[in-house]
Amino acid sequence: MKIFLIGYRCTGKTTIGKMIARRLNFNFIDTDHLIEKHLGLTILEIIEKQGWGKFRQIEKQILLDTKNNINTIISTGGGIIIDRDNQQFIKKNGVCIWLYADIQTIIARLNYDNKTLSLRPALTNKDLVEETNEIVKKRIPLYKTTSHIKIDTSFNTPEEIVNIIDRRLKNVRQ
Template sequence: MNPAPNLFLVGPMGAGKTTVGRQIAELFRMPFFDLDHEIEAHTGAAVSLIFELEGETGFRCREAAMLAELTARRGVVLATGGGAVLGADNRRFLHERGFVIWLDATVDAQLARLERDRQRPLLRAPDRRVRLEQLAAERNPIYAEIADLRVASTGVGNSTHAAHDLLDLLEARWRRGNTDVAA
């Protein structure tokens, strides 16, 4: 969508959505939100605990409600969780309410970045590589469907450099829409 008041980052876990999103928000002087952090702040519970108590279905319901609220704002940068694109309404909100950036990461890059991460419920699998490959097969076509811009996020390097590269791409491809309503 162009012009668009918001920037939404989608992609797999470990792609750098939160890290790059924060820096993009700072560079554009826009408020930043991380969907999972907002769910945790709203519920008072960690995502892993919500998964444990309510299962993935319960978490996805909470995620959809928070995504609807955050995408209704104007002039924000939002980093979504990897599975936020699974719901049809979520995809519609992302597509209609902002410019969608797909930070695409290879499974190898994800494994390197998430090597020490033990908090993500969907990574609790006997073989992390197989699990990430399954998620990619399911979700990559969805990311491709809704993305206005696809950016490779394969290195384990400097996120500031990645944010500046993305900034250059956005300056060429994104026109900020009306942001009259405060975030």
């Protein structure tokens, strides 16, 4: 079994991914981390030096490289679903869980997370609230059509979310 975690920034993909991987005794992959390791640059540096197009190209290749992985949780970058091929790959090659949160929760987490300024490049030239509202609204239909399971991470603890995922996966595996 392979499980893809999709969702916007700060919805818990990495945190939850690591926890569910431990619970299931699966491997854990973070596609953004693999991209950084592959190029020896942070995501922000990649975007600044090579642009979003190059980043998306590398992101797609990293995703395709997971084809033969088994018993793996794959935490993806928030925009991976922009590419239709990526959507189809994810949907066909594993169980896809969409982690989402309300806008206020995402903004609070982005402001609280010290990685936001240094590692998360702006997606538009708008302020954080405007950008988040705009991008989330654009991506919701893509997340919906790609995912098999949808989980709100706004109000539950990571442990509670892992329990929810574990219960839902048991239904999928039967």
